Amino acid sequence: MKSDIHYNDILSMVTHDLKSPMTAIMGELDMLSLDNLSKKEKEVSIKSARKASKNILRLIESILVMAKIEAGKENIELQTVDDLQGVFQDIVSTFKYEIKSKQINFIIKIEKNLPTVSWDIDKLQYHCFNNIISNALKFTPEKGTIQFSVMTQDKNSIAISIKDDGIGICKEKRHTIFEKFDTHENQKVFKGNGLGLYNAYNFIKQHNGTIKVVDGLHNKGIGFRITVPINPNKNKGN
Ligand SMILES: Nc1ncnc2c1ncn2[C@@H]1O[C@H](COP(=O)(O)OP(=O)(O)OP(=O)(O)O)[C@@H](O)[C@H]1O
Ligand SMILES: [Mg+2]
Numbered sequence: 001m002k003s004d005i006h007y008n009d010i011l012s013m014v015t016h017d018l019k020s021p022m023t024a025i026m027g028e029l030d031m032l033s034l035d036n037l038s039k040k041e042k043e044v045s046i047k048s049a050r051k052a053s054k055n056i057l058r059l060i061e062s063i064l065v066m067a068k069i070e071a072g073k074e075n076i077e078l079q080t081v082d083d084l085q086g087v088f089q090d091i092v093s094t095f096k097y098e099i100k101s102k103q104i105n106f107i108i109k110i111e112k113n114l115p116t117v118s119w120d121i122d123k124l125q126y127h128c129f130n131n132i133i134s135n136a137l138k139f140t141p142e143k144g145t146i147q148f149s150v151m152t153q154d155k156n157s158i159a160i161s162i163k164d165d166g167i168g169i170c171k172e173k174r175h176t177i178f179e180k181f182d183t184h185e186n187q188k189v190f191k192g193n194g195l196g197l198y199n200a201y202n203f204i205k206q207h208n209g210t211i212k213v214v215d216g217l218h219n220k221g222i223g224f225r226i227t228v229p230i231n232p233n234k235n236k237g238n
């Protein structure tokens with residue numbers, strides 16, 4: 001099982017994941033050192049070096065978060081969020097370039113007048129919501145459909161659902177996707193570190209919430225349904 005991963009295995013996976021963006025950056029730097037480069041070529045090299053640097057940063061951040069979670073040191077800090085609708089709109093708008101360039105039919109349904117919640121919104125936003133949206137975009141081919149909805153489930157919790165009609169996840173693999181370093185077997189096409197859902201699951205759990213795999217759209221793809229209590233402390237009985 002992936003949860004039994006040994007320290008040395010982690011080290012070899014991390015170094016392997018660092019190697020390819022580092023090689024890309026070095027290649028682009030070599031390219032940029034040439035004298036006869038056109039403005040367009042320069043722009044392309046800078047863009048691709050920036051993308052590779054971002055991948056390295058993301059990997060480092062995910063690993064740090066994973067290590068802190070496992071040491072019991074990555075605790076959530078609840079804060080009052082009174083514009084949840086705005087927060088979710090901002091989250092979706094950070095993906096607008098990718099949505100547009102893949103011509104995705106992105107259907108958003110965010111309930112108006114969502115209640116004020118007490119969440120660690122940064123952790124949920126960066127490690128959970130961003131990851132499930134970016135997964136849906138990564139695993140859904142061009143012109144596919146993604147449905148994202150946020151609504152009050154009952155008076156105590158918010159339900160967030162994301163469904164796509166992409167490549168989906170086979171039944172046997174569905175129970176391992178929340179484990180660390182569980183990546184898609186085709187890493188050449190679907191790059192990733194396999195830490196997104198592991199970290200997301202842990203932060204949702206710390207909020208006393210749930211995350212479940214559900215059916216996707218059009219008899220294809222996959223879906224995730226998340227519920228987070230409006231006030232996680234209250235549900236703990238504190
Ligand atoms: N929407 C989806 N469609 C198909 N497969 C998915 C989807 N979401 C997750 N998966 C599967 O679950 C695995 C784990 O997802 P996770 O977000 O943890 O890792 P990742 O996206 O590969 O890497 P990272 O998020 O760390 O960059 C993915 O590699 C993929 O195999
Ligand atoms: Mg991911």
